[in-house]
Amino acid sequence: MTTLLIFLPxxxxxxxxxxxxxxxxxxxxxxxxxxxxxxxxxxxTAFFAGILIDLLTIRTLxxxxxxxxxxxxxxxxxxxxxxxxxxxxxxxxxxxSVILYQLIFFKKIELWIIVxxxxxxxxxxxxxxxxxxxxxxxxxxxxxx
Amino acid sequence: MDSMTSRSFSxxxxxxxxxSLISLGLxxxxxxxxxxxxxxxxxxxxxxxxxxxxxxxxxxxDAFSFLTFWKNGTVKxxxxxxxxxxxxxxxxxxxxxxxxxxxxxxxIGVTSPNTYTLILxxxxxxxxxxxxxxxxxxxxxxxxxxxxxDIFVGTVxxxxxxxxxxxxxxxxxxxxxxxxxxxxxxxxxLGQFGSSIMMDKVVQxxxxxxxxxxxxxxxxxxxxxxxxxxxEKVYKQETELFQKxxxxxxxxxxxxxxxFVDATL
Numbered sequence: 114m115t116t117l118l119i120f121l122p123x124x125x126x127x128x129x130x131x132x133x134x135x136x137x138x139x140x141x142x143x144x145x146x147x148x149x150x151x152x153x154x155x156x157x158t159a160f161f162a163g164i165l166i167d168l169l170t171i172r173t174l175x176x177x178x179x180x181x182x183x184x185x186x187x188x189x190x191x192x193x194x195x196x197x198x199x200x201x202x203x204x205x206x207x208x209x210s211v212i213l214y215q216l217i218f219f220k221k222i223e224l225w226i227i228v229x230x231x232x233x234x235x236x237x238x239x240x241x242x243x244x245x246x247x248x249x250x251x252x253x254x255x256x257x258x
Numbered sequence: 259m260d261s262m263t264s265r266s267f268s269x270x271x272x273x274x275x276x277x278s279l280i281s282l283g284l285x286x287x288x289x290x291x292x293x294x295x296x297x298x299x300x301x302x303x304x305x306x307x308x309x310x311x312x313x314x315x316x317x318x319x320d321a322f323s324f325l326t327f328w329k330n331g332t333v334k335x336x337x338x339x340x341x342x343x344x345x346x347x348x349x350x351x352x353x354x355x356x357x358x359x360x361x362x363x364x365x366i367g368v369t370s371p372n373t374y375t376l377i378l379x380x381x382x383x384x385x386x387x388x389x390x391x392x393x394x395x396x397x398x399x400x401x402x403x404x405x406x407x408d409i410f411v412g413t414v415x416x417x418x419x420x421x422x423x424x425x426x427x428x429x430x431x432x433x434x435x436x437x438x439x440x441x442x443x444x445x446x447x448l449g450q451f452g453s454s455i456m457m458d459k460v461v462q463x464x465x466x467x468x469x470x471x472x473x474x475x476x477x478x479x480x481x482x483x484x485x486x487x488x489x490e491k492v493y494k495q496e497t498e499l500f501q502k503x504x505x506x507x508x509x510x511x512x513x514x515x516x517x518f519v520d521a522t523l
Contacts, residue, residue, distance in 0.1 A: 128304075132311040135385035152270025160277040164284070168300045169308070170385060171416040171423045174293055175285035179278060186274045193267055219386050220430050 115248040119146060119241070123162050131169040136226065137214045139166060140181065141234050144207050145241040147185050148192070159185040172218075180217060184210045200238060207234040294394060298419030305391050305420045308382040312389075316513065374481070376405075376518040379422075384512055387415060387423035392519060398422050403480050403520040409508050410434075410474055410484040411517050422519075426511050427455050427486055435477035436486055441465040444475055447486060447505060455487060457503040466492045466503045481520060 119142075126139040139162050147155035163178025170177070188206050211230035215222050287293050377396055383389035392398045394417050404411040404424045412432070415425040425432050427447055434447040436457060443464035445457045460466060470489045476482030491504040 128307060128311060131385055131389065132308050132383035133315045152266055153273050156270055156273040156277060160281065163281070168297065168418075169304055169383075170387075171389065171418045171421060173285055173416075174288035174296075175281035175283070178281040179285070182274055182278050182281065186270070189267070189270055 115244060118244045118248065119158070122240075123158070124165070127162060127165045127169055130166065135219065136229060136233070137211055138233055138237070140184065140210060140214055141207055141230065141237045142241070143181055143185060144188055144210055145203070145234070145238045147188050148203050148238070149241055149245045152189050155185055155189070156182065177218075180214060184213065200235070203238060204231065204234055207238075294419055298395070301393065301418055301420035305382060308389065308421075309380060309391060312382050312384070313515075316515070319513070375521045377521050379404075379517050379519055381514050381517060382421065386429065387425055388412060388511060388514070388517075390422050390424060390517060390519070391420065393418045393420045393422050395419050397521050398519050399521075401479050403474075403484060405484060405518045405520060406509060406514050406516070408485060410480075410486045411509065411511065411514065413480070414519065424517075427507060428511070433478075434480065434486065435475045436472050437475040438466065438489070439471040439473055441467060441470065445500075445503075447472065455505040455507060457489070457505050458500060460501050460503065462494070462496070462499070462501055464501075466494070466501060468492065472505050481522065 123139055123142055126142060130137065130139055143155070143159045143162055146158055150158075159181040160178050163176075163181035164174065166172070166177040166181075167174045188210070191206055192202070208227060208230045211226065211234075212222055215226055284293070377392055377398060379390035379392040379396075379398075381388055382391045388404075388411065390398075390404070398414055398417055400414055400417055402414045404414060410427070412424040412426040412429075413434075414422050416423045427434055427449060429449040432447070432449040435444070436447045437444045441464065443460050443466055445460035448456050448458050450456050457466075457472060466489060468489055468491075472486045472489065474480045474482060474484040474486065485508060487505040487507045489503045490506045493502040493504070495501070
């Protein structure tokens with residue numbers, strides 16, 4: 114169930130990013146997922162989501178996957194350093210990641226992107242945490258809420 | 259507990275290195291166009307889905323467009339009515355000139371140079387680039403010009419089996435050699451990190467006039483004479499080597515439904 118509730122939004126967001134809006138909401142989702150699940154699972158999710166975005170946006174295969182992998186791994190390093198998965202630690206990391214992503218793929222950064230990243234990071238994080246708390250086994254959790 | 263966390267982190271690091279290497283491998287293979295069949299299989303499902311999503315988005319945009327229309331709609335409508343009247347006169351003049359031109363061509367036995375091989379495509383998405391539902395399988399190649407009603411939309415920048423992405427003149431990476439219709443002044447059209455376009459590298463001795471039409475100059479593998487936009491503002495300083503002009507695109511790229519890919523290349 115957790116897999117379905119995580120992968121279905123990733124699929125939907127990846128499609129939306131290449132058709133409806135150009136905001137990296139898939140990245141926010143992956144980073145939120147990395148905040149609650151094991152490192153291996155989050156790295157794998159980042160890779161597959163990146164490949165999906167590459168296919169949908171006709172980028173050279175592996176480009177977004179590499180960026181997602183790098184940002185997820187940086188978040189894992191950051192979490193290890195502070196030994197915390199709290200929202201106050203997650204938010205700056207998520208917003209910075211979105212800024213980096215925008216600069217790499219869109220070569221621009223606007224104020225609305227930062228504001229949207231901040232708001233969406235909270236919403237997405239809330240969704241992922243709820244899904245994880247309801248459907249995952251207690252020994253899989255690494256949350257500090 | 260600490261050793262467990264370290265062990266878990268090391269395993270993540272191994273995964274990270276392994277998957278990064280796979281990504282690099284995929285990057286290399288795709289750069290060499292060796293994964294076209296993979297993209298083809300994926301396009302079979304993704305292209306129709308993207309088409310449905312994008313047309314739904316455009317319908318939604320249309321439904322909410324009245325929110326902006328009530329604000330300045332009447333003024334815009336009056337301006338457009340006046341513009342239609344002016345263009346009708348121009349169109350009549352052009353039709354007469356075209357008839358005369360065809361008669362002259364017939365007399366000297368020259369065929370029209372403006373014969374293009376066009377591929378009709380539907381727009382299926384828009385992020386930094388515009389996505390269309392025609393790709394390698396349909397004969398679309400990188401560098402081909404994309405048009406909408408004889409107006410330049412952009413250039414194909416990436417191709418997949420059944421879809422392609424088009425770089426728009428507003429993109430910061432876009433560089434289009436252009437010239438003015440009335441004065442013949444030549445320059446390079448550069449995207450400006452947003453929606454505006456700047457005509458740059460125009461030598462000081464050339465004349466830039468407000469409202470003049472900007473067309474492709476025929477250099478840089480692009481056909482000559484495709485309309486790009488009109489001059490809105492001129493920046494001329496005697497101390498500078500070149501003068502610039504702000505160009506307004508004739509199309510709202512987010513609202514285009516169908517385009518033609520010029521496959522004459």
